[in-house]
Amino acid sequence: MADEYDTIIVNGVVVTDTDIADLDIAIKDEKIVKIVPNGGLKDASAKKTIDAEGGYVMPGGVDAHVHLDEPPLFGKGSTADNYETGSRSAVCGGTTTMVTFAPQKKSEDTLLDTLKATHAKAKDACYIDYSFHLLVGNPSERALGEFKTLREEGISSLKIYMTYEALQLHDGQILDVLLEARRQQITTMVHAENGQVIDWMTAQLEKRKMFAPKYHGTSHPPMAEVEATYRAISLSEFIDTPILIVHVSTPAAAAHIKAAQDRGLPIYAETCPQYLFLTKKDLDQPGFEGAKCVCSPPPRESEADCDAIWDGIANGTFTILSSDHCPFKYDDAVQGKKTSISDEHPVGHFKYIPNGCPGIETRLALTLGEGRLDLKKFVEVTSSNPAKLYGLWPRKGALVEGQSDADINIWYPPGQMQPYELKNAMLHHNVDYTPYEGRTMKQWPRYTLLRGEVVWDKENGGLLGKKGYGKFVRRDGSSLAGPRNKGEWEIPL
Numbered sequence: 001m002a003d004e005y006d007t008i009i010v011n012g013v014v015v016t017d018t019d020i021a022d023l024d025i026a027i028k029d030e031k032i033v034k035i036v037p038n039g040g041l042k043d044a045s046a047k048k049t050i051d052a053e054g055g056y057v058m059p060g061g062v063d064a065h066v067h068l069d070e071p072p073l074f075g076k077g078s079t080a081d082n083y084e085t086g087s088r089s090a091v092c093g094g095t096t097t098m099v100t101f102a103p104q105k106k107s108e109d110t111l112l113d114t115l116k117a118t119h120a121k122a123k124d125a126c127y128i129d130y131s132f133h134l135l136v137g138n139p140s141e142r143a144l145g146e147f148k149t150l151r152e153e154g155i156s157s158l159k160i161y162m163t164y165e166a167l168q169l170h171d172g173q174i175l176d177v178l179l180e181a182r183r184q185q186i187t188t189m190v191h192a193e194n195g196q197v198i199d200w201m202t203a204q205l206e207k208r209k210m211f212a213p214k215y216h217g218t219s220h221p222p223m224a225e226v227e228a229t230y231r232a233i234s235l236s237e238f239i240d241t242p243i244l245i246v247h248v249s250t251p252a253a254a255a256h257i258k259a260a261q262d263r264g265l266p267i268y269a270e271t272c273p274q275y276l277f278l279t280k281k282d283l284d285q286p287g288f289e290g291a292k293c294v295c296s297p298p299p300r301e302s303e304a305d306c307d308a309i310w311d312g313i314a315n316g317t318f319t320i321l322s323s324d325h326c327p328f329k330y331d332d333a334v335q336g337k338k339t340s341i342s343d344e345h346p347v348g349h350f351k352y353i354p355n356g357c358p359g360i361e362t363r364l365a366l367t368l369g370e371g372r373l374d375l376k377k378f379v380e381v382t383s384s385n386p387a388k389l390y391g392l393w394p395r396k397g398a399l400v401e402g403q404s405d406a407d408i409n410i411w412y413p414p415g416q417m418q419p420y421e422l423k424n425a426m427l428h429h430n431v432d433y434t435p436y437e438g439r440t441m442k443q444w445p446r447y448t449l450l451r452g453e454v455v456w457d458k459e460n461g462g463l464l465g466k467k468g469y470g471k472f473v474r475r476d477g478s479s480l481a482g483p484r485n486k487g488e489w490e491i492p493l
């Protein structure tokens with residue numbers, strides 16, 4: 001007789017964004033089909049049984065901020081990971097769904113070609129399920145007219161930049177994007193830093209011959225982020241449409257976000273492990289080493305800043321925690337960090353260092369292992385909320401009978417893992433460093449399942465998933481609060 005289930009997971013402590021309970025889970029045809037108290041499946045037949053031995057069983061990670069296989073948009077660097085290596089790294093760290101960027105250049109006037117080209121890069125290459133945010137570099141009339149089609153194609157989010165010459169939109173263009181996004185129920189992600197302030201600060205540093213990697217931090221003062229965050233909130237409130245401020249690093253920007261949320265505005269916010277674990281000290285390393293931690297916004301002044309970001313996660317200011325995986329090799333003078341080194345600038349020039357850090361594989365284990373977040377909050381910001389905000393819930397980011405894909409992480413039972421030192425050699429990206437080298441780790445996913453398949457088994461083979469198993473997932477609109485007023489936006493008279 002055929003088995004009742006494909007796989008059952010027993011003796012787990014199941015954690016979702018709303019509950020913690022001792023439950024067993026049954027899986028069939030890629031879906032979660034039954035959840036019962038521990039012991040409730042003892043008479044069930046299954047092809048495979050996984051004993052969680054008291055470990056936490058959580059929905060697979062959803063990473064909604066990932067850069068893969070992007071052309072050099074800001075300078076010489078090209079992302080070191082493509083869809084294959086990036087998604088491989090993701091799955092080995094417990095992330096089962098990623099939303100990457102499909103970047104439209106300023107010189108292009110359509111988004112649909114960008115979408116098509118990005119589909120071609122990802123097709124048959126991914127170890128995990130995926131979707132794309134369209135990055136709008138040129139909100140031409142044609143591009144704005146395509147938002148409707150994007151929704152039909154299963155894309156419900158866009159990203160825009162308030163900095164970087166190659167992508168920066170001025171406020172009128174931002175209003176154009178927000179208005180059309182409102183009509184199509186699209187969530188707009190905003191990189192909120194004031195580009196002109198950064199350029200001005202860069203010129204001040206150059207005049208003083210200050211070129212070392214650490215001056216990347218100086219050139220991006222907190223004020224540039226705080227001002228742009230407040231401006232983005234103001235523009236969003238004016239058009240009455242939801243935005244998500246990406247990679248928030250500054251307590252004062254978080255305070256503006258919290259105040260807007262307290263007024264009932266649909267303002268969402270993201271932060272990343274680099275703002276929880278890194279500071280200015282990591283940028284101020286001997287020689288060129290600091291380049292490894294050059295990302296924008298930069299790691300901030302002190303641990304007090306990190307503490308405020310942790311608090312912001314705990315108190316609900318931050319909706320999601322993403323990696324902002326933006327990988328460049330360090331020891332690479334053709335595409336990586338060392339493209340910024342020249343005869344004139346033997347320890348590099350901060351302005352030319354490709355911006356970004358790898359982190360898709362370490363996001364979950366670093367954050368959970370730190371033990372600072374309530375378990376339900378951890379699931380909420382790393383899995384459930386990104387799924388809700390970007391229209392994937394409850395298929396992703398949840399463990400709901402009959403509705404959720406069987407995307408599951410099983411962690412080591414608390415205290416069972418001997419603390420160990422993280423080394424880049426343990427990771428599966430195509431990058432020659434991790435900013436977290438040498439950090440003491442206390443957790444790692446023991447098993448990861450994607451649509452019912454065991455794709456990671458730490459002790460028996462490691463990576464078991466297959467390239468090409470990951471599928472494009474069509475997304476709906478956000479299931480978090482949207483515009484406060486119904487109907488068309490009207491010019492305030």
Ligand SMILES: *[C@@H]1O[C@H](CO)[C@@H](O)[C@H](O)[C@H]1NC(C)=O
Binds near residue numbers: 254258308313315317
């Ligand atoms: C929540 O965290 C934010 C960001 O750190 C902070 O500005 C705010 O004061 C905190 N709010 C409460 C009520 O603790």
